[in-house]
Amino acid sequence: MPRGVDEWGENHRNNPKGTYHMARLAGVDLPRNKRMEVALTYIYGIGPARSKELLEKTGISPDLRTDNLTDDQVAALRDVIENSWKVEGDLRREVQADIRRKIEIGSYQGLRHRRGLPVRGQRTKTNARTRKGPKKTIAGKKK
Numbered sequence: 001m002p003r004g005v006d007e008w009g010e011n012h013r014n015n016p017k018g019t020y021h022m023a024r025l026a027g028v029d030l031p032r033n034k035r036m037e038v039a040l041t042y043i044y045g046i047g048p049a050r051s052k053e054l055l056e057k058t059g060i061s062p063d064l065r066t067d068n069l070t071d072d073q074v075a076a077l078r079d080v081i082e083n084s085w086k087v088e089g090d091l092r093r094e095v096q097a098d099i100r101r102k103i104e105i106g107s108y109q110g111l112r113h114r115r116g117l118p119v120r121g122q123r124t125k126t127n128a129r130t131r132k133g134p135k136k137t138i139a140g141k142k143k
Helices: 036-042 048-058 071-084 088-105 108-115
Strands: none
Touching: 036 048, 048 071, 088 108
């Protein structure tokens, strides 16, 4: 086993007390040793702007590293996230429900979703390969 690593693969060089706990918010383990401003964006539904807003509300410095969060700060972040926005599973379920609803009512967007084509008016003569999947080659002209 390498020096500075315990039997669970935890690196204790930067944390001499050996009290390592990863901050867990909205069911997501925040990455270690990243700035809070960046680490919060690992939660589905929180981007850079919302991350800054969240840190302002809780009074936490955006430059603080996730390793250095106190339990009180984690609790404050958790309270604001739970009471302010839908994130992670709830948000994913809501988005999927919206797509299902559009498909059921037969709207144009629903038809595009059902056919696996771009929904928001993008061209499909060329490009659109992400939505359509790999090219299906049709037999060419014979000589």
